[in-house]
Amino acid sequence: MSQHAVYVYHPDETLYRFNDTHPFDQERLLLTGDLLRKAGALDDSQIVTPTKAGERDLLLVHTPEYVEAVKRLSEPHPSEEAVRDAERFGLNTDDTPYFAGMHDVTLQIVGGSIEAAEAVMSGMTDHALHLGGGLHHAMPNKGAGFCVYNDASVAIAYIRARYGVKVLYVDTDVHHGDGVQWSFYHDPNVCTLSFHETGKYLFPGTGAANERGEGEGYGMCVNVPVEPYTEDESWMEGFDEALDRVVRFFKPDVIVSQHGCDAHALDPLAHVHCSTRIYVDMPRTIHRLAHRYCGGRWIALGGGGYDIWRVVPRAWSFVWLAMTEHPLLDRIEREPDLPLPADWLAAWADKSPVELPTTWLDPTDLWTPMPRRREIVESNRRAREIALMYVPK
Template sequence: MSKNAVYVFHEDELQYRFNDTHPFDPERLLMTRDLLEKAGALQQSQFRKPRKALDEQLLLVHTPEYVNEVKALSEPVPTDKAIREAERFGLDTEDTPYFANMHDVTSQVVGGSIEAAEIVMSGLADHALHLGGGLHHAMPNKGAGFCIYNDASVAIAYIRERYDAKVLYVDTDVHHGDGVQWSFYHDPNVCTLSFHETGKYLFPGTGAVNERGDGDGYGMCVNVPVEPYTEDDSWMEGFDEAMERVVRFFKPDVIVSQHGCDAHALDPLAHVHCSTRIYVEMPGTIHRLAHQYCQGRWVALGGGGYDIWRVVPRAWSFLWLTMTEHPLMDRLSREPSLPLPKTWLDEWTKRSPLELPHTWLDSVEQWTPIPRRDEITEKNRRTREIALMYVPK
């Protein structure tokens, strides 16, 4: 097993599926793994198969009543009482409907994020990647936004309990990382930094700059919302500044990051207009800062991403390529038109309803420019200035 990075995956995570028409599709996990393997970047020795989370671990974040309701709704035929209670626990919506066996399946997802945290905190590897995780919207007593249990929150709580470490949680999903924020809103030892599209127009409607934490945790919550149609330059200008300042200020022992890749222009559930470039550059920034401030300790999770054919496999692959410092990353900096492996394209073209991209990076010079680019960029700068006003430069 590589000292540098471990790839955490369990086949049962592919069962985290609400129904055949739901946008959350675990097929993206298979596509990403296959792309990395066909690129020669992922070896069997780098895999780790995790155990399911125990109830006592779920209860680090979730209430007993909620866990019991998830279990009750996981039965092949739930009782009338469980079905009546589903609404109270957020498990009867179009976004987050209950499904058979969801307790066991989601406990496996949570177990993967705990395993990734343990790998890094125990010193087995500097970095661990668990793409099945990143279910950041679930609350202690409620499911929401495609999320049943909040694996990110449980992994952070596990690190706090077992290792008493300061945790910086970085959320790069286009949707605000609300569940993790509220779980640690009063905790001075967990800093949450969420970079997302403004909640004025997008679920979950939170993540404003004035959500800064409370009590002992005041100042430990940083939200950097961006405008719709934000592009690469503005996104990365804000991300790099926020990361540099927050890490230098908080001085974490470990970084836990969530990597939804739904800020891409092709994603159907948001309005940000970025390319694959940000999914190359954001992991690079986190990787550098983890080694500079955290002795390399970095746990990365998956998250949103709903163009599973054209976006997610490439975006998530860059995470692993960065963690392992794979030579492909150097080649990409020199060859922006570097093609994807032909064997991968041949395999997935047969299944995809859309034409797949043929290169690792998007050819943005062919994209239509956003007409309000300067206005959006300036608005993002003003918002970021307010968001970071209490974080020293």
Template sequence: MTKSPVFIYDEQETGYRFNEEHPFNQKRLTLTVDLLRKAGALPDCSIIAPAAATDEQLLSIHSAEYVNAVKALSAPSPEEAAILKAGAYGLDTEDTPFFPNMHEVTAAIVGGSIRAVDEVMTGQAGHALHLGGGLHHAMPNKGWGFCVYNDASVAIQHAKQVYGARVLYIDTDVHHGDGVQWSFYSEPDVCTLSIHETGKYLFPGTGAVNERGEGTAFGTSINLPVEPYTEDGSWLECLEEVLTRVAAHFQPDLIVSQHGCDAHAYDPLSHVHCSMDIYKAMPRLIHRLAHQHCDGRWVALGGGGYDIWRVVPRAWGLLWLELSDHPLVAQLEHEQALGLPSAWLSQWQPESPVELPVTWLDNKDVWTPMPRRDEITLKNRQTKDIALLYVP
């Protein structure tokens, strides 16, 4: 009998908020959960609240000095000594400034990703989704790229230590999954695959195709840096061929995937020009590979996504629909213009600063075609072939 999937969520996770002007806005969680509920796709029985990660779990990836610095800066009014040291830990930047209750909120997010791993690895659930997670940039001793603790790295380490799992990590955020890659760059039992806009033009500037792992882990770091203005066909061509071959070769016990949805054409922080079609296709591919190679064991996390009104709720909604085998997924195959719930649209349109889309998928017929499409596709194919050099 197919095990029911679980949706890890607690409203407390919306407290991960640097300031009111910051682009990382967790209102997108509220919008996504409400969309799924109004679509009749998220019953209360599927939702599990996370528990905070322990210090011991955080220290499996992060240094004690860093964790202590995060705690000190989480006070309502941090001491002057802690503030003076914030820069040493990357917590005084415009991207990643410290904020009240930072440790408590982020430890709960890490705990959510750990809970997702436990649910899947113990067989309580076939798949688990934790949209509050996916903070993939944080380093062992540094906050970086909107990320304080790296829940993905801690959850993968937990899967290794507690269950002895070989983990395939798949990162589909438009920004390179640098923190997770570097956490396991010399670990042969963790394979990281990241598709992202090339670091020549976009944060964090890493993720080159020649970053392949080191020592006995050489070949377990795979990067697909695509060109700016890449569209659906080229993005999916690169990912499908490389991921299919990597999964078959690596033979994971668990897949952990990060689903930042900032490769969409509407996202303000990147230059890739994909549509909602990739956010339907990528979960379907990962879902198939999970059943093909690791008995369906699949943990999916959130990530980036900065058009919180038009993109994130639909992309993450499609992820849950696929992960939970909801009938709407099959319906979308035959009804490209399937509408969003009218109750969701009527509730949120008055608050939205932009006109909300009325369908799950985009009408690309009204989009202006990208110039240099053929050149971009050819360059991405060349990158794909280089990425596959050491994959049998």
């Protein structure tokens, strides 16, 4: 191996922007990269600059008709016909409105996830992180949930087509990873594990425990929904059990994980009440299992996360620190009050509309415990038991 981990990033990924008031804000990529640099955890030698995906790559997952619709709506002034078709392709909603240049910039994002996959599968590195990716809601023929093309699905399809190995997809976003699930719902060689807030109350409304795959893919889809106001201990109890059992059962050759960090209590678009602690623990669990069962092969992507100032930079930094086994992560564990780099706080404080956190971990001892904690924990255990009923212990 020439490197233990690579950080895949292209500056053009920040151009994935629907409008000035949209909650999906890729400035979080700049905030995270700057935090890692100022913490002494990222340098230029670790960064890989990806090329754009080709349209043939998109067609591994997306229909030609959908790709053509995206291209037409990417023009500075789309035709009337293209605009009329936008609704049919899911590209005229408040969540996913079409914007000029979206085809090219999303090709760049897809290219980053393919680059990360190739870096790991070729043996160039054990692990690869592409935080610009993780657009997990896009369907083969439709955009949805802030996602135009599904880079996670394309990267998995690329791995399957080129290397023919078994892929475990692990989705930690608070919203169900529906686009990836449906793309591989019949495939016995792709197992999807999504850990998310129940769809009873949250977009996209799917991800029930009885969605298990179909045909040859039956049993290769595992959904573990949790109740609103779930806290750290219950979240991690379920995550650790589910991932450990699924990995041992499926025996993947590579793990592709999506790291939405919107299960945090401060995220405005969901109802789960976790802290930064789970974002330390989850990548550590994935990292350990990747080395134990997959020869270390681990590709990690970004995802949701809409408190871009107080949550995303810290949560995403922990993925990279876990990948690189950086000593800072152990120090954070030993010193829960360890401060964030002063120069990072100084650089961003005036730009942030909210007061920035000053420590790597949240001071959860000062948080008010959630009411109904016991009932929530028990409900999560019952749901997990149903979700894992066909997965051996």
